[in-house]
Amino acid sequence: MTPISDLIDLTAALVTALLAHVVIQTPRSCAPGIKPVLYWVGNKHLSRPQNSFSSQRRPLNTLLSWITNLFPVNILVQDVDGLISAAEQTLATVLGIDTTEDLSSNCATVTIIFARGTTEAGNVGALVGPPFFDAVQAQLPTASTLAIQGVDYPASVPGFLEGGDPAGSQQMAADVTQALSACPSTKLVMSGYSQGGQIVHNAAKLLPAATMAKVSSVVIFGDPDYPTPVVNVPASQQLVICHAGDNICQAGDLILLPHLTYAIDADQAAAFVVAQL
Missing domain, CATH: 3.40.50.1820 (Alpha/Beta hydrolase fold, catalytic domain)
Incomplete structure (x- = not known):
């Protein structure tokens, strides 16, 4: 679990990582200052090649690294409020995403x-x-x-x-x-x-x-x-x-x-x- 006291340092790391991934061609390497992580979801092993590039809308490998380092896990929903909301807001703020209001716009496909x-x-x-x-x-x-x-x-x-x-x-x-x-x-x-x-x-x-x-x-x-x-x-x-x-x-x-x-x-x-x- 990431202590709340570390959020400022992590936010700085996230900002640095974001600045390193502002272009469409994003390197599949871990964000600066964040240790490489191997992911298992179900029976799928998600490896991250270090020297290849991928045209991604957002750097998914970086996002997963941030989630692993920033979000507390193995906790009850009843205890989640202050911990995950702080981590979530940090992630949303750094990425500049979290709110969308399109119902008042022109009709879309x-x-x-x-x-x-x-x-x-x-x-x-x-x-x-x-x-x-x-x-x-x-x-x-x-x-x-x-x-x-x-x-x-x-x-x-x-x-x-x-x-x-x-x-x-x-x-x-x-x-x-x-x-x-x-x-x-x-x-x-x-x-x-x-x-x-x-x-x-x-x-x-x-x-x-x-x-x-x-x-x-x-x-x-x-x-x-x-x-x-x-x-x-x-x-x-x-x-x-x-x-x-x-x-x-x-x-x-x-x-x-x-x-x-x-x-x-x-x-x-x-x-x-x-x-x-």
Whole structure:
């Protein structure tokens, strides 16, 4: 676990790393001052070659290194509030991402309504949402456009323990209704991470079946309600990604590293979304 007293030093390291990765061609090496890390998610070993380059929207290997060094793991959800919210805000601030409000924009080819995880910053967080959005944008046909709306809700620990914040569930349902009303031709995606997955499930129950029939796809990362399907959406249009060893996906309340690394699944999730269009 990273002590809170180390956050300032880590923030400095993150800023240095960010400045080293501002171009599209990003080296697959660890951020300055951060030790190399080998990742295991399920049975997949994620090695990081030191001398190759990859055209990435954001440097995913660096993001995973930051998560491993910055975020406390092996803690109960009940104890997460101050620890993970501080780490999350640091990550979001350094990357310059966490809030997206596109419902008031012009209609897009694809609209993603996304609910962030517990204590994440802004309204889309930093751990999963932004890498997922980047991947969708990269895989869309050239002429297609993408709108993203984060669900504005507290994302608090009590909300998670309650099965998903009731007000947040109502807000997501309202966001879906608004998007489909204003832009009936848009391909709408309902998505969420962690407690955001609970919000997706709850919002689907609140919406009429006729409205849910217009939803193009549903994507949930680290779903606390797994394996319960989202109602009124065909199984072929739902993708739930749960890492082996993710206690949250097992109806637990222990946050382990597999729950914090869903950014590695962004391309898989994006491919699923594009296939449903």
